[in-house]
Amino acid sequence: MNLNWMKLRPLYLLISGVALSLSFYSIFVWGFRYSIDFTGGVTVDYRFPSQQSTEAIKTALGINMEEAPKSITQSAERTIQLKYGPEFNQEKAGKLGASLSQALGENPEIVRFESVGPALSQEILRKTYVAVAIASLGILLWVTYQFKSLKFGVSAILAMIHDSVVLLGTFAALGHYMGVEVDILFVTAMLTILSFSVHDTIVVYDRVRESMRKHPGVPLYDLANKAVSETLVRSVNNSLTIIFMLFALFIMGGTTIKWFVAALLIGTISGTYSSPFVAVPLLVTWEELEKWWRGKKR
Amino acid sequence: MLPVKKLAFIFFITFLSLLFVLPASYPIKLDFLGVRVDSTLVRQPILFRNGDFVFIRDFELKLGLDLAGGSHLTFEADVSKLPQEDLVSALDGTRRAIERRVNIFGVSEATVQTSKVGQSHRILIELPGVKDTQSAVDLIGRTAQLDFRELVNPDEATVSGTPLTLANTKPTGFTGADFKRARPGFSSTTSEPIIEFETKDEGKKKFGDITSRLVGKPLAIFLDENPISAPIVNTPITEGVGQINGSFTTSQTKTLSSLLNSGALPIPVTLIEQRTIEASLGKESVQASVVAGVVGLTMVVLFMVLYYGKLGFLASTALVIYGILSLALYKLIPIVLTLPGIAGFILSVGMAVDSNILIFERMKEELRAGKRWQDAMEAGFGRAWDSIRDANIATLVTVFILFNPLNLEFLHTSGPVRGFALTLGLGIALSLFTGVFVTRTLLRTFGRRKE
Numbered sequence: 001m002n003l004n005w006m007k008l009r010p011l012y013l014l015i016s017g018v019a020l021s022l023s024f025y026s027i028f029v030w031g032f033r034y035s036i037d038f039t040g041g042v043t044v045d046y047r048f049p050s051q052q053s054t055e056a057i058k059t060a061l062g063i064n065m066e067e068a069p070k071s072i073t074q075s076a077e078r079t080i081q082l083k084y085g086p087e088f089n090q091e092k093a094g095k096l097g098a099s100l101s102q103a104l105g106e107n108p109e110i111v112r113f114e115s116v117g118p119a120l121s122q123e124i125l126r127k128t129y130v131a132v133a134i135a136s137l138g139i140l141l142w143v144t145y146q147f148k149s150l151k152f153g154v155s156a157i158l159a160m161i162h163d164s165v166v167l168l169g170t171f172a173a174l175g176h177y178m179g180v181e182v183d184i185l186f187v188t189a190m191l192t193i194l195s196f197s198v199h200d201t202i203v204v205y206d207r208v209r210e211s212m213r214k215h216p217g218v219p220l221y222d223l224a225n226k227a228v229s230e231t232l233v234r235s236v237n238n239s240l241t242i243i244f245m246l247f248a249l250f251i252m253g254g255t256t257i258k259w260f261v262a263a264l265l266i267g268t269i270s271g272t273y274s275s276p277f278v279a280v281p282l283l284v285t286w287e288e289l290e291k292w293w294r295g296k297k298r
Numbered sequence: 299m300l301p302v303k304k305l306a307f308i309f310f311i312t313f314l315s316l317l318f319v320l321p322a323s324y325p326i327k328l329d330f331l332g333v334r335v336d337s338t339l340v341r342q343p344i345l346f347r348n349g350d351f352v353f354i355r356d357f358e359l360k361l362g363l364d365l366a367g368g369s370h371l372t373f374e375a376d377v378s379k380l381p382q383e384d385l386v387s388a389l390d391g392t393r394r395a396i397e398r399r400v401n402i403f404g405v406s407e408a409t410v411q412t413s414k415v416g417q418s419h420r421i422l423i424e425l426p427g428v429k430d431t432q433s434a435v436d437l438i439g440r441t442a443q444l445d446f447r448e449l450v451n452p453d454e455a456t457v458s459g460t461p462l463t464l465a466n467t468k469p470t471g472f473t474g475a476d477f478k479r480a481r482p483g484f485s486s487t488t489s490e491p492i493i494e495f496e497t498k499d500e501g502k503k504k505f506g507d508i509t510s511r512l513v514g515k516p517l518a519i520f521l522d523e524n525p526i527s528a529p530i531v532n533t534p535i536t537e538g539v540g541q542i543n544g545s546f547t548t549s550q551t552k553t554l555s556s557l558l559n560s561g562a563l564p565i566p567v568t569l570i571e572q573r574t575i576e577a578s579l580g581k582e583s584v585q586a587s588v589v590a591g592v593v594g595l596t597m598v599v600l601f602m603v604l605y606y607g608k609l610g611f612l613a614s615t616a617l618v619i620y621g622i623l624s625l626a627l628y629k630l631i632p633i634v635l636t637l638p639g640i641a642g643f644i645l646s647v648g649m650a651v652d653s654n655i656l657i658f659e660r661m662k663e664e665l666r667a668g669k670r671w672q673d674a675m676e677a678g679f680g681r682a683w684d685s686i687r688d689a690n691i692a693t694l695v696t697v698f699i700l701f702n703p704l705n706l707e708f709l710h711t712s713g714p715v716r717g718f719a720l721t722l723g724l725g726i727a728l729s730l731f732t733g734v735f736v737t738r739t740l741l742r743t744f745g746r747r748k749e
Contacts, residue, residue, distance in 0.1 A: 045579075047576075047579075076579075089432070090431055090432040090435070090572070090574075091432050094432070109576065110574075110576070111575070111576035111578065111579045112574065112575050112576065112579060113431065113572065113573075113574040114572065114573045114574070115569075115571065115572040115573075116570075116571050117374075117569075117570030117571060119374075119418075119570065120372070120570050120571050123415060123416075124710075126708075127708060127709055127710050130708050130709060131699055131700065131709055131710065131715075134699050134709075135695065135696045135699045135700075138695040138698075138699065139692055139695055139696070142688075142691065142692055142695055143692070146688050184714055184715065185638060185714055187715070188638060188700065188714065188715050188718050188719075191696055191699075191700055191715075192645065192696065192718075192722070194696060195692055195693040195695065195697075196693070198689075198692045198693075199649075199689040199690070199692050199693050200689070202685060202688045202689045202692055203656065203685045203689055206684055206685035206688060206689075207685075210681075210684075230659075230663070231659075233659055234655050234656055234659040237601075237605065237655045237659075238648075238651070238652045238655045238656075240601060241598045241601060241602070241648050241651040241652070241655070242645070242648030242649070242652075244594050244597040244598050244601065244648075245591075245594035245595070245597075245598065245644050245645070245647055245648045246594075246644075246645075246648070247594070248590040248591070248593040248594030248597065249587070249590040249591075249594065249641065249644060251590070252586055252589050252590040252593060253586050253587050253590040253641075254582060254583045254586035254587065254590075254637075256364070256579075256583055256637055257583075257587075257637055257638070257641055260641060261641065264641075264645065
């Protein structure tokens with residue numbers, strides 16, 4: 001099986017172009033719904049003996065003239081999550097619970113109470129940017145060193161950025177349509193995807209490197225085709241095993257990590273796609289541009 | 299090493315790990331051919347002591363607050379009014395006072411740590427299993443500085459109803475720090491709740507001198523800069539005991555006595571972060587993750603066996619060994635397992651399989667090229683190693699940054715990110731062992747020989 005994968009480069013460009021445009025649209029038009037990890041504030045989860053709708057809670061809060069929360073969401077089965085500013089405290093949460101109990105005739109239990117100060121949330125956000133920057137730089141250096149060529153390093157990083165943008169865009173859209181928040185766990189997922197994306201790319205590049213040694217003089221275009229053919233089954237199989245694990249977690253792993261797992265899932269799929277169809281085409285195109293430039297100078 | 303020896307080695311460490319993984323006491327009931335066994339295997343905890351070095355392991359899985367339930371509190375210390383040279387001792391004093399207060403709750407395995415981020419000094423508190431967090435926050439965060447003060451202008455005392463303030467009083471030098479012990483009690487005359495105290499030996503004379511000087515005058519008592527009472531001194535108190543009444547309730551006298559006994563905080567602190575998870579919610583997460591992990595693992599094993607046949611079966615065996623070794627390591631190190639930590643473990647399972655898939659795909663290629671099975675297998679391992687190594691190191695780079703082992707201030711120094719990085723990193727290291735060494739040994743021993 002030796003197909004001419006690189007001939008289809010316009011198609012890959014189209015697919016990634018559409019995915020990136022949609023992602024950028026989501027990010028810049030809708031933006032993210034940040035959790036209290038990044039904005040500061042309080043979330044409190046009330047668990048009721050029976051299922052309550054967010055509408056019923058809203059009405060109950062209105063009747064008792066309670067302080068209006070910033071948001072009311074269903075966070076788990078029989079559980080309602082309210083979001084307040086940083087001035088809200090556990091004492092108020094207790095009183096609010098009593099007031100809800102009075103209005104609804106059902107006594108809720110506070111199963112989670114989280115409060116993050118504004119200064120701390122700023123710090124978490126700053127540290128996150130730093131971590132992403134250092135991780136990217138570390139990977140760039142490692143790939144460049146291992147493959148003795150900047151074009152491998154830069155192409156791998158560009159494929160990695162491709163995956164990050166797709167993931168960020170998906171979460172901006174999920175936030176817009178389903179109220180999904182971006183929290184510290186999401187950041188962890190994103191950093192993992194950065195490394196997974198590169199992990200996958202390195203496996204394909206390794207084949208290119210090996211063929212370059214074995215067949216000196218053969219154009220990179222052909223070596224790239226060979227490498228993609230050789231690694232495609234492995235890439236798909238490997239991703240499938242990770243997807244099995246993540247999918248099981250997404251369906252059955254509980255609500256707390258549901259969107260964290262979703263982020264890993266989206267990133268895994270994008271990361272698998274981007275290795276043969278973004279990182280390798282970029283490498284080949286770079287090489288072609290380099291040749292064209294050298295020919296022009298001569 | 300001979301393959302047989304390697305196999306024995308793998309078997310040995312798996313068996314050893316299994317001992318750690320199984321529950322601490324394990325009943326054995328056997329009735330076989332007239333031989334009856336009815337006993338319980340009990341694993342003894344390891345205790346090793348050598349001078350200051352103490353090593354204790356009970357091999358119980360440690361669960362983080364998000365799984366076991368409890369509260370995580372972060373207080374920020376206000377050090378702005380503190381001279382630089384007193385900083386370290388004041389912070390340490392604050393930590394110790396908070397530790398004593400936490401002990402009032404009788405929480406086992408509570409931790410109190412200080413941490414510095416930029417210019418900000420913090421005290422991190424973990425309270426497993428505490429339900430009434432609000433009272434914990436109140437108790438821990440109270441400065442509890444008790445100050446005995448006298449009027450600047452004693453004549454004012456004659457004017458009844460003059461409110462006592464920090465401005466019209468001055469310190470006598472006697473504070474809560476001079477107390478040896480405080481306890482809640484009731485006034486013998488009015489039966490109101492009061493606080494009885496006993497001064498330290500060196501405070502006895504000080505208190506005696508002050509009360510001798512102030513006979514017939516008020517001695518104002520301030521708690522955290524608020525006046526609570528101003529009794530008139532009738533006779534000098536030289537025996538070093540006294541009482542404070544300030545229209546308290548019984549619960550107030552109880553709390554205040556514990557606070558006074560734990561000592562005042564040298565630095566005022568404010569709560570900047572609080573995360574409380576109910577134990578029931580944590581339990582649900584554990585159960586859900588375990589179910590998901592088992593289902594996911596079964597799917598992976600099925601896939602491997604269906605796609606790669608015997609090879610897949612041997613790889614799955616290596617995967618099970620991987621699972622056992624990981625759990626044993628978690629108990630041995632020990633690692634506090636959190637929800638993101640479980641996710642890191644599950645992800646590392648997926649990555650552990652990757653090494654095998656890489657190797658098997660290589661083997662298939664070599665077989666297609668006409669090599670003998672044995673040679674194809676050895677070549678598969680050899681060729682795949684480069685990409686396995688490079689790819690895993692790239693992941694380890696990220697893990698290193700997320701885990702932040704050097705405690706660099708500009709990176710995450712606590713929280714869920716670290717728990718995730720720890721299990722993922724351990725998983726990758728272990729998967730290199732099981733995915734390459736264990737699988738290869740299994741293949742060499744049980745793989746196809748005839749050709």
